[in-house]
Amino acid sequence: MAEIEEINxxxxxxxxxxxxxxxxxxxxxxRVKKLGYYGLPILKRPFWGWEIALYFxxxxxSAGTYVLCTVxxxxxxxxxxxxxxxxxxxxFATMLFCPPLLIADLGRPERFHHxxxxxxxxSPMNHGAWALSGYGIFASLLAALAWPASTLPFGLLRIxxxxxxxLMPERLLTxxxxxxxxxxxxxxxxxxxxxxxxxxxxxxxxxxxFASSALGNGAAxxxxxxxxxxxxxxxxxxxxxxxxxxxxxxxxxxxxIGSAGPAAKPLFTGKQSKLFLLGAIGLxxxxxAILRRSRVKAVRHGVAPLLTIxxxxxxxxxxxxAGRESALDPELASKNAPSRTGEPFWxxxxxxxxxxxxx
Amino acid sequence: xxxxxxxxxxxRDTWIRPEPPVPEEETGFFTDTTICIGCKACEVxxxxxxxxxxxxxxxxxxxxxxxxxxxxxxxRHVAFVEQFDPESHIGRWLMMSDVCKHCQHAPCVEVCPTGxxxxxxxxxxxxxxxxxxxxxxxxVGCPFGVINRNKEDGRAHKCTLCYDRQKDGLVPACAKSCxxxxxxxxxxxxxREHAKKRxxxxxxxxxxxxxxxxxxxxxxxxxxxxxxxxxxNAAVYNLPERPRRGAAHLKRNYLFSFAAxxxxxxVSVLLFKGEDRG
Numbered sequence: 001m002a003e004i005e006e007i008n009x010x011x012x013x014x015x016x017x018x019x020x021x022x023x024x025x026x027x028x029x030x031r032v033k034k035l036g037y038y039g040l041p042i043l044k045r046p047f048w049g050w051e052i053a054l055y056f057x058x059x060x061x062s063a064g065t066y067v068l069c070t071v072x073x074x075x076x077x078x079x080x081x082x083x084x085x086x087x088x089x090x091x092f093a094t095m096l097f098c099p100p101l102l103i104a105d106l107g108r109p110e111r112f113h114h115x116x117x118x119x120x121x122x123s124p125m126n127h128g129a130w131a132l133s134g135y136g137i138f139a140s141l142l143a144a145l146a147w148p149a150s151t152l153p154f155g156l157l158r159i160x161x162x163x164x165x166x167l168m169p170e171r172l173l174t175x176x177x178x179x180x181x182x183x184x185x186x187x188x189x190x191x192x193x194x195x196x197x198x199x200x201x202x203x204x205x206x207x208x209x210f211a212s213s214a215l216g217n218g219a220a221x222x223x224x225x226x227x228x229x230x231x232x233x234x235x236x237x238x239x240x241x242x243x244x245x246x247x248x249x250x251x252x253x254x255x256x257i258g259s260a261g262p263a264a265k266p267l268f269t270g271k272q273s274k275l276f277l278l279g280a281i282g283l284x285x286x287x288x289a290i291l292r293r294s295r296v297k298a299v300r301h302g303v304a305p306l307l308t309i310x311x312x313x314x315x316x317x318x319x320x321x322a323g324r325e326s327a328l329d330p331e332l333a334s335k336n337a338p339s340r341t342g343e344p345f346w347x348x349x350x351x352x353x354x355x356x357x358x359x
Numbered sequence: 360x361x362x363x364x365x366x367x368x369x370x371r372d373t374w375i376r377p378e379p380p381v382p383e384e385e386t387g388f389f390t391d392t393t394i395c396i397g398c399k400a401c402e403v404x405x406x407x408x409x410x411x412x413x414x415x416x417x418x419x420x421x422x423x424x425x426x427x428x429x430x431x432x433x434x435r436h437v438a439f440v441e442q443f444d445p446e447s448h449i450g451r452w453l454m455m456s457d458v459c460k461h462c463q464h465a466p467c468v469e470v471c472p473t474g475x476x477x478x479x480x481x482x483x484x485x486x487x488x489x490x491x492x493x494x495x496x497x498x499v500g501c502p503f504g505v506i507n508r509n510k511e512d513g514r515a516h517k518c519t520l521c522y523d524r525q526k527d528g529l530v531p532a533c534a535k536s537c538x539x540x541x542x543x544x545x546x547x548x549x550x551r552e553h554a555k556k557r558x559x560x561x562x563x564x565x566x567x568x569x570x571x572x573x574x575x576x577x578x579x580x581x582x583x584x585x586x587x588x589x590x591x592n593a594a595v596y597n598l599p600e601r602p603r604r605g606a607a608h609l610k611r612n613y614l615f616s617f618a619a620x621x622x623x624x625x626v627s628v629l630l631f632k633g634e635d636r637g
Contacts (some may be wrong), residue, residue, distance in 0.1 A: 044430075114491075193612045194606060195499040237630045244630075352568060352592070
């Protein structure tokens, strides 16, 4: 694994192997036995990079805010009215980044609508495309309806807006959008888990990790948006939720690392390790947990949520991008599916030791 | 104006699905590695018939394997396992012509969000190039590292099992060109029977390490319509011992994920109760 860094296109391998490769050594037994097939990777490197990582971040913060605003609106719309309106605008603004990022990631961007040709039960990416389409409509509608009619410039517009607001009751719309928003929160981790990439797939806890990070990010965004409010009930509700969601996130993270085992190695030793350990865990989880207890309001309601949000971005960035390193490990790729016995699906468990025969 | 009409027609055609061809008996490959001589005729025939671009002329030092791996432009790859003791000069040479496994429950088909990857009427896994939008989910889905996205045309490519030749009743190019019939093409049911007999024959001759890789389903993985006769542990040939089928874990993954998001939403319902204005 150490000798070859990246292989998607076999042509890349040549340029790396040719100058230093020792033909004599390649033909000896120990090299073949130790590394499988010349240490070459079995899996292909994922193409998913910065676009998908940023998409996970934006859609998480958008849908997280949506869910919390909806809950707040259903519980006490009058008291939380101001923060809900701001939250709706934020949901809409962050949602706007999602489609362009997803389309930019495609090999054939002009065919993005092919995702919506069918509904496919077994494809999380297909579920995501439908969820984003539905969620996008509701997030946009609710942001538009949140605009107070009284501030519109013309009398006719004001009447029209009031009519539309009366026609489409906000409460009903928020509820209709909830399944889509919850799907948006829950599916990104599952998308990564339903692959053959060891770092992403050797676990059930990537879904909960991304889901709790999305809701935590949403709560942190609401804290920033309610910075100038003196509503103590609101502050304490968001703060207690942030504590709760970061506890769930930390637990999911521990369970993820624990269940992935050796497959999680790229997060600790690879190119993404600094961002993961310092950014996602240090600044994104531990620091805000401490700073939320600060007596200084600017730290409690400013620095801490900002770090949570940056930590969410670091988490998604490091895990998504570390998938490329994980694909290079032939050992993990060979023993990829879970097994109680550890036996291969077909054939003997260990390479034959009879070659060359003992002298 | 005509351009606009074209765009609108193309858009409409995205959702129009013509009647699929009548399914026929499943076809596949049986690759018997014990009679492979490593001539790479299959690689050349595949490149020629499918008009695949060259990968460059380079030496890897990995025995005679200068192809390295299957990719978007290489659909047959001959692996050379050269195990010699440099002092005693005793050893063996394993050769295997690798190809897309055409899994019966293929992870690439299962994750494909556009429906570009399908099973065609011969039960082969096939990428519809007019549908594929290059999302690259199949690239991470395939546990064998077969399928890849092409950098120039942005779509996923892999072995088609010579769908075009099969349509005209021809044998795929690699099987046709194989001088030792190491690559056999035919109906999967017949190939399996033939392969079992071949293993029995080899066992009777004392080659007890011969076995079939992928002829039958095992644990979470389905049978492979292009399966292999191997003589050593799968990883020696750069094949996975336990290939992972992502969709087998989908329900459990969703269960965990939705449990977390719904639980946290429930907590937020309890917390956002209001009153107590400061």
